[in-house]
Amino acid sequence: MAEITLIEGIRQAMDEELAHDDRVFIVGEDVGPRGGVFRATLGLHEKYGGSRVIDSPLAELSIVGVGIGAALYGMRPICEIQFADFILPAFNQIVNEAAKMCYRSNGEWTVPMVIRAPYGGGIGGGLYHSQSVEAFFAHVPGLKVVIPSNPYDAKGLLKSAVRDPNPVMYFEPKKGYRLIKGEVPDGEEILVPIGQAKVTRPGSDLTVFAYGMMHQYAIQAAEAAAADGVEAEVVDLRTLLPLDKATLLASVRKTGKALIVHEDTRTGGFGAEIAAILAEEAFTDLDAPVRRLTGPDVPAVPFSHPLQDWFMPNPEKIAAAIRELAAY
């Protein structure tokens, strides 16, 4: 059992899957000898060669589009988009092609592909190195959308994503790349199933739903609130699509109150979907209005530190929201 960082979990997952299946390959900008701008593919080019760890032209659309073609041919591409902010040129290929391929060909053609993209703010990256884009993709049937919050899930979910026969969007909380550490057993095949949320902290007073970096903050906030006698249950969504509604509903049926936290902006964010599900399916279990703590409705995360701090949810803001909802 070794303590590793979240990004090391991602690197290990790709290393193992490259070794496990010769159809798997990595394609993206700077993923080769440099090992990716965040070093997620460090050493893989050296180990597996340039034909399986491919430095692509600087063009996101074709990273995905070529990946789709290779997947149609039976390969298992892992496409790296350097920052989630830069994924939008590939939006057409992801939404119109990858997501619809199985449906539009009546199951004849499928796209077993993973698209990895670091997302999220709090790293001083300004408008175009900080965005959260998960809600765009969680709206698209045919895609799976996965966001890990710790090294174990990062590894196990990525390995499952590579083996999944569908296109999987795998968003990585980049602020947590080296900040979040955790125990991951050595020499063990770790496969975390896609589509299962997890209760990571049991509690009775309210439920906090979060994912990625915000899940880490939610745990810290719940511990802080516990000092005041408020027991918050924390649920790590882990997969946004398909969403594990059963776990969500079971938790709210237990606690009667829900706080949803994401750093993505508020309107039309993924929290709105959870709130709608709770309103539709858990109305008579609710003891308080469903609350959201999210990034504000401004175009993106500003650069200057005081402005960035104003934008970002953090453990203190979450703890305050927990206390307020508990007192309702």
Next chain:
Amino acid sequence: MATKVIMPQLGESVVEGTITKWLKAEGEPVSEFDPLLEINTDKVDTEVPSPAGGTLLKVYVPEGQTVRAGTLLAMVGKPGESLPVEAPAPAEAPARAVESKPAATVEPKSAGKPARETGFISPVVARIAAEHDVDLTKITGTGQGGRVTRKDVLAFVEKRAPAAVAPWDTPSLGELFRPSEEVFGPQGTTAAKEAPSEAPATPGTILPLSVVRKAIADHMVRSRHTSPHVTTVMEADLSRVVAHRLANKDAFARDGVNLTFTTYFVSACVAALKAVPLANASWTDEGIHLHRQVNIGVAVSMGEQGLIVPVIKDSDQKSLLALARALNDLSGRARGHQLKPDEVQGGTFTITNHGVSGSLFATPIINQPQCAILGVGAIQKRVVVVEAPSPAGGAADVIAIRPMVYLTLTFDHRILDGAIADAFLGKVVSTLQAWA
């Protein structure tokens, strides 16, 4: 504050008592422990001592009347003291007692004023209050602005909960008054709320309802009210299944798996659900919801403690070995009461193998909100007529002994019509008969 005098419970199974004589009249002083009245029950005739010293302020139940245990009989207190507004229940006819209450309770019941003392009532609080017949004005809220929270109402229900479950379980502590008071709560008139119409007309014993029993009862009634049930019956020749099981069960056993016949029925249902996806569906107001997953539930008896239906998620993704293993695991833990909540949820189809208790065929009730349930009867060797190659050439009818089973499909006629249901059941049969 005046003290209540209530009808005590004088032994297990004793539910009521008759007042034979009031030993004090209204207005007379009385000391604590002074005999106040005489009562008579099925088992005991006794005097009831006064629970407090003071004056007998009010007698609610006259001599000769029989009332349920817990009924408020009288109040003892200081002269001039104000008495509770609610009239006591002459519990001889409790149903009428309930009807007689409105005179005193008209105001609280009027729709315009429910939030008078409770503050905002959240959806969950409203639901719990309705389910447990709780008057929310009686609860002190701890939420924002004194709102009654979910926790408040649950604590209230839990505090009085023993009354609802087993009111007669705590009589012999030697404290005639306190237990009964606790059992029936601070109002003392709760007895009146117990619906007498459900009391059996003939003498007998009331078995308290376990949570599981109650859940089963609710579910069955709801299902019958929800879905128009229709049942179709076919029989299947299990020769090939029996042979396959015989050939493979040792190999499965080496993997620690008991290969049961139920496994084959689950597998056959997977094939049929794939062939007839409409059977893997639920009725909704928007339309028929076709489930993407095939999650087959299998009813497991827990003996007297009822039955439970663990669900094999993604049954269609599993090999026979994986199905068998899942069945072993789920049914074992079901009997051990160790299932997790999500393991009994999300089913899209159910199988009940009532044949294990000898039943040949049955018409089970649909497990809502599913579309259909397969009933599996006992496997019996029966004489059947089959076609066999004739020595003279061609085929001839011969009598054979075959392991046969009756299979029933009870389905929701809103979703399936008979022909489609028969297609489904036919696919189950053909899958079993052609097992390779």
Next chain:
Amino acid sequence: MANRDRVLDPVKESAKSKPGSRRGEATPVGKDQLLEMYQVMLLARRLDERAWVLHRQGKIAFHISGIGQEAAQVGAAFALRRGTDWFAPYYRDLALMLSLGLTPREFVLGLMGKQGEPSSGARQMPSHWSLKRAKVVSQSSPVATQAPHASGIALGIKMRGDDAVVLTTIGEGSTSQGEWYEAVNWAAVHKLPVIFMVENNVYAISVRQDLQMAVLHSSDKAAGLGLPGDSVDGLDVLEVYRAVEAAAARARAGEGPTVIEARVSRMTPHSSDDDDRSYRPREEVEAMKAHDPLVLFRDRLIKEKTLTAESDREFETRAKEQVDEAVAFAVAAPYPPVADGAYPVYVEDVRRG
């Protein structure tokens, strides 16, 4: 509109002898195959014409035509190893699809949105091809999206060391898309076995070529991306055959991709929803009809005594019978069950058997 004069006119262009033209070279294929190619072109034409009739009769909702482009499509398909090579076509490729084994029944089922339609189970509009048995991948309506797929398939072929090439087709208007440039660039950088064939019919719906590009031939764009580009007479089935055959040989030899422009005629409006009289003169269409690729090929085969007038009549009769039978079959076919609409969003939903 100074550029307008520079716009390539397929009819005039085909009469010219371009440098590097293969016109007049020996026929590369045998008699039987020539007749087979002719029959496919003929069948494509008669099916396409019937689709217009069905639309005007109100029996189908939409048709997008390939009339005038059959020679380029059939020439390309027959130059490749059908069954081995891969295809990422576009919506005008009816003749290409028939060359690859799509049946008339399957095409008309698609026109009518009937059950059993093979490209999408009647989920997509007509002519959005997909035919797994012929290694034709599924296409969508946004143009040029298939080009990066072709490069990706070719990348897979190269990574696996397989002996196959990819043909992807596109209209000249769609080569304006960044998607096409990115795909060609990728293939050129990695020397992938893919052929980008542009069926240049001069019109992107109503917009002529001079508002799409500043080069005369869409294949001229290849120069900027570092790969060979070749413009050929797309009305001449054998010239296209030779060009695609040469590009495939390069690809199989590991020498990388080729852009081929086949100059073709769009003899019909863009689609059944379009009226081209608002944007092009009738004389232009009449001139095209005078150089109909089907007639050109038939005359040549008769002149070379590969085809007789009598067997041509037989072929016509057979084509009409096939079209009649396909329409009757599709009319009688059921629509897909409504429940099909919910499937298959994910691979887990794909119903087996």
